[in-house]
Amino acid sequence: GQETDKQEEGYRAARGGKRKRKNPLKGVFFLCLLLVGIFFLWRFLSPYIGKQYRTIAIFGLDSRDGNKEAGALSDVIMLASINKRSGEIKLTSIFRDTYSEVDGNGKYHKMNEAYFLGGHKQAIAALERNLDLHIDDYVSFTWASVAKGISALGGVDLELSDAEFFYINAFITETVQSTGIPSVHLEHAGMNHLDGIQAVAYGRLRLMDTDFNRTARQRKVLGLAFDKAKKAGPVKLMQVASMVLPELSTSLDMGDITTLVTQVDRYHIG
Numbered sequence: 001g002q003e004t005d006k007q008e009e010g011y012r013a014a015r016g017g018k019r020k021r022k023n024p025l026k027g028v029f030f031l032c033l034l035l036v037g038i039f040f041l042w043r044f045l046s047p048y049i050g051k052q053y054r055t056i057a058i059f060g061l062d063s064r065d066g067n068k069e070a071g072a073l074s075d076v077i078m079l080a081s082i083n084k085r086s087g088e089i090k091l092t093s094i095f096r097d098t099y100s101e102v103d104g105n106g107k108y109h110k111m112n113e114a115y116f117l118g119g120h121k122q123a124i125a126a127l128e129r130n131l132d133l134h135i136d137d138y139v140s141f142t143w144a145s146v147a148k149g150i151s152a153l154g155g156v157d158l159e160l161s162d163a164e165f166f167y168i169n170a171f172i173t174e175t176v177q178s179t180g181i182p183s184v185h186l187e188h189a190g191m192n193h194l195d196g197i198q199a200v201a202y203g204r205l206r207l208m209d210t211d212f213n214r215t216a217r218q219r220k221v222l223g224l225a226f227d228k229a230k231k232a233g234p235v236k237l238m239q240v241a242s243m244v245l246p247e248l249s250t251s252l253d254m255g256d257i258t259t260l261v262t263q264v265d266r267y268h269i270g
Helices: 004-015 025-049 111-130 145-150 163-180 198-202 210-234 233-246 254-262
Strands: 052-062 073-083 087-093 099-101 108-110 136-142 157-161 190-194
Touching: 052 111, 052 145, 073 111, 073 210, 087 210, 099 111, 108 111, 111 136, 136 145, 136 233, 145 163, 145 198, 145 210, 145 233, 157 163, 157 198, 157 210, 163 198, 190 198, 198 210, 210 233, 233 254
Parallel strands: 052 136
Antiparallel strands: 052 073, 073 087, 099 108, 157 190
């Protein structure tokens, strides 16, 4: 009987020694699956957390030396109203020559003077005071940042009228000289593929018509660049962001930017 008991103990010990080792790859797989699930849950829920609308002031600066605060004229002023629920973005241009109270002390001047006097803080305050609205964040950019961003996205395609073509090459030359980014002149009116510098020059055209048309060109360029961004994918967009962000002044943090990049396909310009 004792011999039988010893044999059974030996069998049990042998079976215990042959237990299967846990596969570490299985744990990694389930962890990745959990993270993917959390990401998609966050992607679905985040638009419904907090306020429905977010308003961002966009300032395009005529800054030849890279200055992004007081002393730079905000020749492009836009408001982007983002509906987080529906993904619709509405762009509104504020004409730079709009006669406004620019300092809160009764001084009236062109709206772009507010940025020149007090940088983004005074410009935002002037917009909120004169238009009776609340602005959540801002982005200020120079010509160079737009040129780099659009070129990194592969440029944009748009049609030039004869009048636009007549003036654009002079603006291309000036933009190259101001930014130090190389480009070439265009050869004809009609449909053209524009690199970043050429697209900036197109958005600056103003000699042959009105500021209404000029701001329409700016919104067109922004819309075309946005369409390119939606097709670029998150990895490419993060590369573009890393290239452009050093050229920007903004209140958006990396969390905001990452959210916009990863959810870019949800958004559309209304």
